[in-house]
Amino acid sequence: MALESCEKYTDTALRPGDADRYPDRLAGEFLGLVVSNDWVNKEYKHLVLKVHDRALKAYAGQFFHLLCPTPDGAEVWMRRPMSVYRVDKPKGQIEFLYKCEGRGTRGMGMLAAGDEFNIAGPLGKGFHLDPAWKNIVVLGRGVGLATLAPLSQLAAENKVGVTAILSARNPDVVMSKDLFDGLGAKTITVLDTDKSSEVANVEKVIEGLISDRKADAFFTCGSSRLLKLMQQLGKKHGIPGQVAMEQIMVCGVGACYVCMRTFEIDGVKTLKRVCRDGPVFDMQQAVGW
Amino acid sequence: MALESCEKYTDTALRPGDADRYPDRLAGEFLGLVVSNDWVNKEYKHLVLKVHDRALKAYAGQFFHLLCPTPDGAEVWMRRPMSVYRVDKPKGQIEFLYKCEGRGTRGMGMLAAGDEFNIAGPLGKGFHLDPAWKNIVVLGRGVGLATLAPLSQLAAENKVGVTAILSARNPDVVMSKDLFDGLGAKTITVLDTDKSSEVANVEKVIEGLISDRKADAFFTCGSSRLLKLMQQLGKKHGIPGQVAMEQIMVCGVGACYVCMRTFEIDGVKTLKRVCRDGPVFDMQQAVGW
Amino acid sequence: MVSGMVDLSVKIGDITLANPVTPASGAFSWEYNDVIDLNRLGGLVAKTICREPRLGNPTPRMAETEAGIIQSIGLPGKGIEYFIDHIVPEYARFTPPLIVSCSSDNIEEFALLTEELAACPDVDVIEANISCPTRNLTGQNFAMHEDYTRDAVKAIKDKCAGKPLWVKLSPNAGDIVSIAKAAEDAGADCLVIANTFLSLKIRTDNFRPALGNKFGGLVSPALKPIVLRMVYQVAKQVKIPIIGIGGVTKAEDVVEYMLAGASAVGIGYAGFRNPTALVQIIDDLEAWCNERGIKKVTDLIGAVKDDDMEMDPLVTASHGV
Amino acid sequence: MVSGMVDLSVKIGDITLANPVTPASGAFSWEYNDVIDLNRLGGLVAKTICREPRLGNPTPRMAETEAGIIQSIGLPGKGIEYFIDHIVPEYARFTPPLIVSCSSDNIEEFALLTEELAACPDVDVIEANISCPTRNLTGQNFAMHEDYTRDAVKAIKDKCAGKPLWVKLSPNAGDIVSIAKAAEDAGADCLVIANTFLSLKIRTDNFRPALGNKFGGLVSPALKPIVLRMVYQVAKQVKIPIIGIGGVTKAEDVVEYMLAGASAVGIGYAGFRNPTALVQIIDDLEAWCNERGIKKVTDLIGAVKDDDMEMDPLVTASHGV
Ligand SMILES: Cc1cc2nc3c(=O)[nH]c(=O)nc-3n(C[C@H](O)[C@H](O)[C@H](O)COP(=O)(O)OP(=O)(O)OC[C@H]3O[C@@H](n4cnc5c(N)ncnc54)[C@H](O)[C@@H]3O)c2cc1C
Ligand SMILES: Cc1cc2nc3c(=O)[nH]c(=O)nc-3n(C[C@H](O)[C@H](O)[C@H](O)COP(=O)(O)OP(=O)(O)OC[C@H]3O[C@@H](n4cnc5c(N)ncnc54)[C@H](O)[C@@H]3O)c2cc1C
Ligand SMILES: Cc1cc2nc3c(=O)[nH]c(=O)nc-3n(C[C@H](O)[C@H](O)[C@H](O)COP(=O)(O)O)c2cc1C
Ligand SMILES: Cc1cc2nc3c(=O)[nH]c(=O)nc-3n(C[C@H](O)[C@H](O)[C@H](O)COP(=O)(O)O)c2cc1C
Ligand code: FES
């Protein structure tokens, strides 16, 4: 008498500890085990996942593609891209910092310790640190800081000095300061509330860093306004830079050509895939964020 | 920058305690509050819901149409019909007894105390007790007993004697005995394990009840074999009977004509809607269960 | 909910609906009055009636699919006489206009049926269902062909005795715009877009079709973007009003259909899922309009902003997400 | 998983696939090798290539819908030369046959493109995508019409130099069977059913189409019953093999398509959702067959039991649920 069930989807992802038939692959599909998922302020949450070893290959600027649980009984149909916030190899954990906003990220917000969470990655091209650089400037706002934060780890490992300018609406939503501080970066907070986040002031701050020879390279993410500022200053002073871009994604691996952004190379405009050609791009080539 | 959410479905159902704009309606859509949802044996669970007053109108043989939570991240698209197992007016609760089997009932099985559960009803035509009847015989098997159980309550209220023959595979899955016992019914358990559930034996038991004048009417649900037996005995002895039928449903209120079963009335076969013309029908008119 | 500000009424030709939310034929009956206040609805839409009594299709008539259901009812009913004597009076107790859906696979019979319905004073609108995918085994029907549509609608229109004729089209047709225009030419006063998608489910446990009739009509919120596209395309090409049907589950879906060019919507699935959905959608639509200061819901009809779209991918890719 | 018993291989004309699970064009590239072992797949299917370089459609190119996504990519690519020089070699590193999808809206150009591809030794199969709903703004394409299909397929077939020609059809066509027959008549060696459903989403926050290209193709597991019906109808009328594409997310879906008459399936959405899905589906299919003692997966092709269906509703309604 039983009717067929209409269960969908096979679930095949690697759990922490599973034997890996293909340890050489760059990426994979994983069932991470939620260690914690706490609010860092009123808008952002911090997710810590215990993951399979293969997932620990992630480096700064790369992202995972997340299959979010449903916040409302209907399915979330597409994965959500999310930068790796931190990789903790000794503990076998990776971390995400995210804004709870739409269906996917609100679904993600419901995860509780012990839950499984399906993530695919690590994907994309991350940040690159030139061995010649002694000091870099990181400028980010909002969720962009989640993407930039692991640069502090990368820089610390490479003994590169970091100045992180953290822009935020108000003191309550300044993020990742502890992470940058903890890894020896110098942090400067600029705020909307006291107008210190205005472009003119940020420009002054960066010009100061340039004079102090603390700016061998620029890194940014999350704001068109700040990207433009850094592009101008970079061009003016001949300072190279990198920007992490965002775009709606489907495959995340470079197959579908959904995640296109415009870049200008030697005066010629072209489209590139954020997921595979980026998400980190040469700052001067980006045409708007 | 925010994209539209794609949240679906408005949820409009009455919660316990909500003011009722239409208290006279026979049925409604309700958000019941789960009080408990426990296993009664390896296959069946017992759900107790605190519900809005209007939902308490349910009587024996009627059903609710249940919007089950998803057992697997994908949506359960259609409601599931389920008989009312018990109405506890003083506590403002209704109860269901159900087999965890397919997607819907397994989803239901996941409900925990404090959860909300969307139910629509009460629906359908329930059992009818003729004031002339002094003693009735209830014969059920498996989940059919969930449907028949509230008859014991109805009979007790009407001071009608009940003999309940409970058929089951083995002693572990005999159900509702306590409920029948507690309301003063006489229960007879017949089992596959000792072959007492075979039709010949059940026939002997019922013939005995007929001789003892304990069988003014027959009631059954859940087994074609037992329905046929009762039809024969009913015809032979001129004893009226009622049967509760099942069929796949969509609307549950009589609009869609999905839930059809064949009935034979005065030699003419016809289709009737289980949801509105039933689920309880004249036993002699049913053509197979 | 802020109330009493927006005017939710819409006119479909001479018929005024108090709001643009109606049930879809076959997914509704007066029996829903047990659960909701039918007087709240924009219209009452009766299940498609055929002239002669029909038992309908074999069971099972519904099966769940990955995302929705397929169903195959086969237009059961007790015939036109019983309908007029017993069912019309059930609807006549309520205030919204009564739209009666009817069907036949024979043009002469369709015309006769129309004549009988048009003669019934309580019937306000005749909806010609020329698009039921499961009334016979092949899934064929008038609405699959421009010419058949024109012929059928002409014959039916002739017998409407001045009552409005709404024509329900099929999403299975390849060129919905031509068929819509044919229906308009032939005298349709409104187009109902659309019926269900001809579908099949095969059980992998017993290798059999899941429905007794083999084929069924797929119903699912998933289909809304397809039907919406059809409504949009047709609205650009016809002058008569359109009722959009397919996957409406919330007030925003009503808005979306209206933006695409529909004057009202019909709802099936959502009312099965939540029997109080239609009333809630009306409440939500009112609140949605009031929050945005929309004074007349009719302002939404065809208001999609599609005339200044940037077609250079190099430009659009540099806009923010 | 019991292994090594069932023979999963299927033949599509002269091409042998190790198993009936292939990716769908446009939803796959060699880059998936980062995540899965491409040698496990039944075939490798390259994204549709056009002769001249194309940027594709404006962004956004994807939007989530109630149950699935709509997408409008617009066949971007670097043109046939780059494709043959740089992309074919990427695929040639792997063992499964390489199926190259190609497209044009001009028959002569389509023929030229075919000729160039056919001359490339690493290309095993030419798949003519005559059904992309979003390569131009109207959604029109050859596969909407029997005659256009016949003409296009004839011209393409002429230039295949003996290589197999698979033809991808459109689910937006009204009469899929006639179009399938036209393709068969014109020389198609296999039919790929189907491409995506032309759709529209309008944002209710800004009244604008959600996609840069306005229309997009709907992709969703919800659509499987529609495409399955098409495969079933076509399989009864053509002799060439069919590849079913639409909503496959698990091994049972492969079985269902094969029962309906498909020889293999293509998978898009499921591989986006779970990048390891295709490999898992192959494993599950093998286990499914072994559990049931099925020795050759080809035994499933067209094995639906539909010849003894009970058509009397009075009888079927009295069968158990
Ligand atoms: C490489 C990359 C790294 C990112 N890293 C982070 C991070 O570390 N922390 C964080 O909070 N956010 C990050 N984002 C943005 C994040 O992907 C979106 O916030 C998220 O997808 C929104 O999903 P939602 O369901 O909450 O929103 P909805 O608005 O419901 O989403 C609807 C659709 O739009 C897409 N979408 C919406 N906003 C964006 C966006 N900004 N970028 C790409 N797609 C979007 C969604 O993926 C989904 O497909 C990153 C984006 C990219 C591309
Ligand atoms: C009036 C009525 C009262 C019922 N009372 C009870 C009860 O008290 N306890 C109980 O355990 N069961 C009862 N049932 C049966 C119950 O409805 C099914 O067990 C349930 O719908 C199965 O859902 P599923 O998702 O677990 O199974 P699935 O097999 O996944 O269901 C698939 C589809 O088939 C339908 N379906 C499957 N079995 C049945 C069935 N026997 N009757 C109707 N539809 C079915 C489902 O509703 C669903 O639409 C009753 C059925 C009816 C019609
Ligand atoms: C069970 C059922 C029965 C239906 N019967 C009819 C019918 O008799 N006449 C008709 O024109 N449409 C019929 N339909 C189609 C609906 O009117 C409607 O077009 C379809 O369900 C799509 O709308 P939805 O997505 O809101 O459900 C029926 C649909 C269902 C689900
Ligand atoms: C992002 C995307 C891009 C696609 N590109 C192509 C393409 O280039 N050529 C083609 O023939 N089909 C293309 N399709 C259609 C798929 O090949 C397939 O027919 C469709 O996705 C249905 O299968 P699914 O339900 O398994 O996703 C594309 C689909 C998607 C989602
Ligand atoms: S998301 Fe598919 S190519 Fe980038």
Ligand code: FES
């Ligand atoms: S379930 Fe709709 S009429 Fe019974």
